[in-house]
Amino acid sequence: METENSIEAHGLVRRFGKTTALDGVDLVARPGRVLGLLGPNGAGKTTAVRILATLLRPDGGEARVCGYDVVREAHQVRQLIGLTGQYASVDEGLSGMNNLVMIGRLLGMPRPRAKARATELLERFDLADAAQRPAKTYSGGMRRRLDLAASLVGDPRVLYLDEPTTGLDPRSRSDVWAMIRGLVADGATVLLTTQYLEEADQLAHDIVVIDHGKVIATGTPGELKAKVGSRVLEVSPADSSRLAVVADLLTERAGVSPSTDTDSGMVAVPVADATLLPTIIRELDDRGIELAEFALRKASLDEVFLSLTGHAADEPNGHESGELEGSPR
């Protein structure tokens, strides 16, 4: 029991009408680790979470949570999971306290214990002062924290966080990050979906990148970065009219097409092998190109994503399933 994976999904398929939201997705989350499910809007992230949280049946494939099948043993799975998401939500008409007491009672706690647990969580999530106020008066960040607290009432072994920081300001976002780190330190397994690469980079031990309902890459953040060249060479010519020449040269040498930013006058290209650099410098010099900047830095996950999918992570991919994911039904 102890060594088994917290989440294991094989070949998950889910269609909505003619759209295939998930097209054979495999996932593994190891106990006590954060699995980041990364992808643009409409990639199928939420559909995957809803299946793993027993809210939606897969059309194909199977998934197990701590060894229990999400379809046949849904009742057991529900005893093990906590869900915080774009959709699972708090009751705005109730106070923060009553929201948490209600969930404790639903989980079978006697009233005093449900109250004690609610108080403890409200304090931990810095909501004690607002405990008696209706949740509809909470700010976005407070509501998200209450949502997170609500998913923790039953001490879940596996926690699904579906875009937990979408729409939050940077401060609230880092608050939520700190809380997630705390939960993992306490031994929870977390499945985190996000379209923010930085978030996955910050929190996830393992990452699964999905796009158009398919897994397009898996690995640790480090492995993913290494996959597309671990470093990025950035070159700015002093004369920005020579940008195209620089780009051509880098294409030739690095073997991949670089991204050119005409605003900042910079060409960036992933490089797998640092021994290329002297050659590149020499050739730039041969063509009489003066350099304003020539720098080698670690690739960001954004660049990894771009090279994996061919489009940036925050761009919707134009897939019809984007609409479906936006709908709670």
Added chain:
Amino acid sequence: MTTTALPAPSRRMSPVAGLRNAFTLTWRSLLKLRTNSEDLLGLSLQPIMYLLLFTYVFGGALGGSTHKYLQFALPGVLVLSVVFATLGTGLMLNQDISSGVFDRFRSLPIARSAPLAGAVLGDVVRYAISVAITLGFGMILGYRIGASPLSAAAGCLLLLTFALAMCWFSALIGLLVKTPQGVQWFGFLAYFPLVFGSNILVQSRTMPGWLQAFVKVNPMTYLTEAERGLLNGGPLATPVTRSLLWALGIFLVFAPLAVRVYRRRA
């Protein structure tokens, strides 16, 4: 379920635990009613408006004098207020679904039917409020109960029973329609002919034949007659039996339908 001891999760829901879930969610409905002053205000003001409108605007013309008409119409206004109040059930279910609260419930190890049962049970209190306000305000305007207090209490009970059946129809609308606005429109369109195509406000004698035919089979007609009998005094056996049969019929058709739609979505 704590992180230190990891007991195996239970396989099934016990019926007792399921009932407890339903009561917890009933408690939630009541808390919401208490804290949502707008809902409470609307629930109370609606019957008051009907009473004022029917008594003072239409009463003289329809019943000869406002007092005589109030005496005739109040049992009908009770029916009308309670029936319209059942729309709240569908509205709340719909809001819970679109806000995501239902998804949270569904991700918890609770009885599948508990959210539905909790919503319906909580609403009985709403109906009781509606009945109390209609009757209370009617008495302020000069309405007097003609029958015995016991008979009047039976009248209130019959209203609640009927509302408890009607609210499953409302729940079905709440589950099928996409937005809360949609629930209000569909509910209004479905209820309007039922409520006004009846003898609630006038006797059906002056209506055209086809409408009289509709009024004759409309459950609201029987319920109104039963309420007149129980509150003002008059024939009881037929209208009360038929009202109860209608309530049972509505419940038997719409409760399973609502539960089915709910399960399919759940």
